[in-house]
Amino acid sequence: MIDLMVNGQARRVDADPDMPLLWALRDMLGLTGTKYGCGIAQCGACTVHVDGAPTRSCQTRIGDLAGRRITTIEGLHPEGQHPLQQAWVAAQVPQCGFCQSGQIMSAAALLAENRRPSDADIDAAMAGNICRCGTYPRIRAAIHDAAAKA
Amino acid sequence: MDGMIERRTLLATGAAALVVPLAPASAQQAPPPVITAAAANSPNGGVGQVTAFLRIAPDGRVTFASPVTEMGQGTHTSHAMIVADELDVPLAQVTVVAGQPEPALRLQPVNEMYSGASFGIRFWHDRIRRACAQARGALVQAAAERLGVAADTLSTAEGRVTHAASNRSVPYAELVEAASRLPLAETPRIKPAAERRVTGRAAPRMDIPAKTNGSAIYGHDIRLPNMAYAVARLSPVFGAELDGFDRASISAIRGIIDVVALKNGVAVVAENSWAAMEGAKRITIRFKPTPEQNLDSAELSRRLRAGLEGGPATRPRNDGDVDAALSGAARVVEATYEVPFLAHAPMETENATVHIQGDKVEVWASTQHQDWCARDAARVAGVPRENVVIHTPMTGGGFGRRLHTEVVEQATTVAKAINRPVKLIWTREDEFAQSYWRPAFAAKLRAAVDAEGKVTGLAIRAAGQSVMGDYRPALFAGPLRGNDPFALQSIADTRRYDFGAFRAEWHRVEAAPKVWLWRSVGGSQMCFFLESFLDEVAAATRKDPYALRRELLAKDARALRVLDTAAQRGGWQSAPPAGRHRGIAFVDLYDSLVAQVAEVSVTGNEVRVHKVSVVIDCGDVVNPDSVEAQMQGSVIWGLSSMALEGVTLKDGAAEQRNFDTYPILRIGSAPAVDVTIIRSGERTGGVGEPGVPPVAPAVCNAIFAATGRRVRSLPLASQGLNV
Ligand code: FES
Numbered sequence: 083m084i085d086l087m088v089n090g091q092a093r094r095v096d097a098d099p100d101m102p103l104l105w106a107l108r109d110m111l112g113l114t115g116t117k118y119g120c121g122i123a124q125c126g127a128c129t130v131h132v133d134g135a136p137t138r139s140c141q142t143r144i145g146d147l148a149g150r151r152i153t154t155i156e157g158l159h160p161e162g163q164h165p166l167q168q169a170w171v172a173a174q175v176p177q178c179g180f181c182q183s184g185q186i187m188s189a190a191a192l193l194a195e196n197r198r199p200s201d202a203d204i205d206a207a208m209a210g211n212i213c214r215c216g217t218y219p220r221i222r223a224a225i226h227d228a229a230a231k232a
Numbered sequence: 233m234d235g236m237i238e239r240r241t242l243l244a245t246g247a248a249a250l251v252v253p254l255a256p257a258s259a260q261q262a263p264p265p266v267i268t269a270a271a272a273n274s275p276n277g278g279v280g281q282v283t284a285f286l287r288i289a290p291d292g293r294v295t296f297a298s299p300v301t302e303m304g305q306g307t308h309t310s311h312a313m314i315v316a317d318e319l320d321v322p323l324a325q326v327t328v329v330a331g332q333p334e335p336a337l338r339l340q341p342v343n344e345m346y347s348g349a350s351f352g353i354r355f356w357h358d359r360i361r362r363a364c365a366q367a368r369g370a371l372v373q374a375a376a377e378r379l380g381v382a383a384d385t386l387s388t389a390e391g392r393v394t395h396a397a398s399n400r401s402v403p404y405a406e407l408v409e410a411a412s413r414l415p416l417a418e419t420p421r422i423k424p425a426a427e428r429r430v431t432g433r434a435a436p437r438m439d440i441p442a443k444t445n446g447s448a449i450y451g452h453d454i455r456l457p458n459m460a461y462a463v464a465r466l467s468p469v470f471g472a473e474l475d476g477f478d479r480a481s482i483s484a485i486r487g488i489i490d491v492v493a494l495k496n497g498v499a500v501v502a503e504n505s506w507a508a509m510e511g512a513k514r515i516t517i518r519f520k521p522t523p524e525q526n527l528d529s530a531e532l533s534r535r536l537r538a539g540l541e542g543g544p545a546t547r548p549r550n551d552g553d554v555d556a557a558l559s560g561a562a563r564v565v566e567a568t569y570e571v572p573f574l575a576h577a578p579m580e581t582e583n584a585t586v587h588i589q590g591d592k593v594e595v596w597a598s599t600q601h602q603d604w605c606a607r608d609a610a611r612v613a614g615v616p617r618e619n620v621v622i623h624t625p626m627t628g629g630g631f632g633r634r635l636h637t638e639v640v641e642q643a644t645t646v647a648k649a650i651n652r653p654v655k656l657i658w659t660r661e662d663e664f665a666q667s668y669w670r671p672a673f674a675a676k677l678r679a680a681v682d683a684e685g686k687v688t689g690l691a692i693r694a695a696g697q698s699v700m701g702d703y704r705p706a707l708f709a710g711p712l713r714g715n716d717p718f719a720l721q722s723i724a725d726t727r728r729y730d731f732g733a734f735r736a737e738w739h740r741v742e743a744a745p746k747v748w749l750w751r752s753v754g755g756s757q758m759c760f761f762l763e764s765f766l767d768e769v770a771a772a773t774r775k776d777p778y779a780l781r782r783e784l785l786a787k788d789a790r791a792l793r794v795l796d797t798a799a800q801r802g803g804w805q806s807a808p809p810a811g812r813h814r815g816i817a818f819v820d821l822y823d824s825l826v827a828q829v830a831e832v833s834v835t836g837n838e839v840r841v842h843k844v845s846v847v848i849d850c851g852d853v854v855n856p857d858s859v860e861a862q863m864q865g866s867v868i869w870g871l872s873s874m875a876l877e878g879v880t881l882k883d884g885a886a887e888q889r890n891f892d893t894y895p896i897l898r899i900g901s902a903p904a905v906d907v908t909i910i911r912s913g914e915r916t917g918g919v920g921e922p923g924v925p926p927v928a929p930a931v932c933n934a935i936f937a938a939t940g941r942r943v944r945s946l947p948l949a950s951q952g953l954n955v
């Protein structure tokens with residue numbers, strides 16, 4: 083049994099400590115907003131926060147997470163109204179949407195430590211998140227928009 | 233029942249009206265759709281059984297079963313907009329769900345429900361409008377009878393029929409029952425453009441909020457009671473069959489349930505995805521040898537190049553005497569180009585969930601081809617086709633990839649073997665290895681130029697594998713008699729440019745890797761060949777590349793307007809900012825015209841694409857914001873592929889298996905994209921694909937302007953150029 087603190091709740095999963103957090107979230111806790119895209123920390127679709135830091139859950143063993151705070155897209159804001167989520171809707175960012183949980187989690191970590199990111203800051207913070215649909219121009223605009231309103 | 237009143241006659245007739253005139257007799261005589269509203273309001277939105285096409289509930293809500301998959305282009309919202317507009321109901325009262333394969337939702341003449349060829353709006357727009365106009369006409373007629381007035385004294389708005397003279401109005405919901413017994417007009421009055429109030433203006437997409445909070449349900453996310461998780465391990469060599477595997481090699485992994493043999497690999501079944509994935513990775517497995525297991529990229533390239541020099545070819549265009557033009561030319565410009573295999577790499581890998589209960593099968597698949605899913609599941613499960621229900625959840629990118637349904641066949645095989653519902657997903661590694669790629673292609677182009685520098689003839693010979701041969705082999709070998717309309721797409725099937733004499737021919741190359749429709753299909757390579765070559769002709773004749781294209785398009789006012797607008801938006805006539813250079817390109821694909829101007833700087837081997845100005849004339853526009861999004865996405869897709877992407881072969885298999893070796897463009901390299909939409913009112917064109925082809929030549933032409941270096945092989949990375 084592994085104890086995890088996910089979105090502010092204590093959760094217990096019966097799984098191998100080597101299981102990546104991604105699969106514990108998706109299969110055992112039913113939090114399917116976090117996505118599998120590559121499994122090798124190349125695409126960012128699986129990004130969550132661990133103690134506030136953007137983390138690729140496909141490369142994070144659940145056995146290493148005792149006492150750590152895990153936040154997924156479902157827990158970013160209780161009503162899904164984080165400033166970035168609002169900006170994402172206002173800018174009509176997602177296309178297929180499959181990458182967008184990871185994009186938003188990476189952007190949220192950026193804004194948490196940098197309230198007015200420059201384009202270069204955005205490029206650096208978001209470099210690990212692929213969008214195959216090519217929503218990058220709108221992602222950039224939405225991050226600036228959320229930052230301006232914060 | 234969910235309380236929604238079924239309006240069988242109205243709906244069935246309205247649906248039948250969607251059958252396209254091109255349909256073969258058998259399709260036209262198909263029975264009207266059976267309306268089973270039972271599971272219509274499934275909590276997952278898209279994941280719900282709906283066989284009705286259009287329904288009006290007592291509360292006035294309209295539910296429309298869309299014939300296409302929502303893959304991120306916003307097509308479902310556009311369909312809702314068309315319904316709201318033509319039916320005169322508020323947009324917020326229209327719900328769009330993914331339809332079931334049934335006659336009204338099938339594309340003709342093939343009589344299949346699928347999403348491809350940028351058909352979402354260009355094929356369906358007029359048909360949805362007509363059905364809604366018929367429904368509105370019947371509602372008005374029912375109101376006329378109820379109010380005892382003439383139908384032409386009534387008007388419709390906001391889901392009500394109003395008789396202004398007596399200040400009376402009736403909501404649609406109260407008229408549906410009577411309307412459903414009325415005959416539908418064969419030629420209903422469809423709103424002219426001037427009366428349209430919903431379409432043509434940007435509307436927010438209905439699918440977006442759920443895509444910002446993790447609640448959108450994709451194929452990967454399906455979870456059923458007692459469901460097992462399976463992960464495939466497939467042969468990386470196309471056509472290599474399973475020889476054997478050692479179950480004991482993964483027995484130490486906790487949670488493994490079974491290993492099921494597939495044609496070209498195995499499915500490792502477990503109690504969770506990770507155990508299945510570890511098992512798939514670690515299992516000892518052997519594949520049978522194949523004749524092409526030593527194929528590599530050098531050999532493939534040799535076949536392509538040989539195909540340019542000789543061998544049989546189809547020749548869909550042979551206008552005038554090209555040979556005479558070439559032999560009589562003051563100058564002949566000639567160049568050879570080559571492009572690699574490309575993977576679709578949608579963010580969501582292939583997957584399907586299958587539940588077999590007795591002789592009934594339910595399939596959840598992020599698919600572009602519902603009918604082939606049903607066909608494959610029925611065949612493997614051994615049940616009648618009509619016993620299969622297809623649920624189409626949200627789809628993590630399509631791009632043509634999901635017209636292929638092998639994964640449904642595999643998931644059904646597993647579900648049958650283990651007697652449990654199962655979700656089968658492919659690893660990213662198998663997704664790359666078995667993507668059914670955009671074919672590698674080569675082409676040689678020759679242009680005849682007279683003493684005044686005028687183009688008097690142009691010949692292109694292309695060589696590559698046949699997409700149609702793998703996609704629809706029976707059609708290719710039968711009615712098409714070996715002609716592949718995708719092979720020379722966007723140049724043999726359009727007549728925009730006037731080259732004088734013109735010849736286009738294609739030699740089919742055979743190779744084991746499967747090739748497939750990849751966003752913009754043949755246009756993806758043909759536009760690169762032609763538009764790069766026109767730049768070479770411009771350079772050889774010392775003409776401005778834009779001016780040369782104007783000359784060749786002189787008789788085509790619509791194309792000129794697109795080209796001129798792009799030149800204007802891209803600032804062609806003014807000097808670019810210091811260090812920047814421009815390239816231009818044009819395409820006519822799927823009834824839309826697109827021109828692009830790329831603004832690029834080159835420092836050493838570093839290429840920076842600063843801005844791409846895109847102009848599209850797609851005729852009619854439903855949701856301009858979706859058109860803009862598609863143009864932005866298309867530019868980034870096109871830039872990613874031309875700069876970075878390519879599958880190379882070694883030992884018969886792809887050398888690229890994940891995003892570390894098959895890079896996708898990232899945000900820091902994404903240019904600004906300036907989009908202009910021309911509303912010409914012409915026939916509605918496609919939007920998802922036509923924005924892709926001009927990117928590669930526009931950028932390469934800009935690189936030439938910057939450096940004098942002509943890029944004739946892609947991707948740029950293979951030429952030592954970094955984006
Ligand atoms: S799935 Fe973790 S980075 Fe791609």
Ligand code: FES
Binds near residue numbers: 179214215629
């Ligand atoms: S929206 Fe489709 S991958 Fe980003």
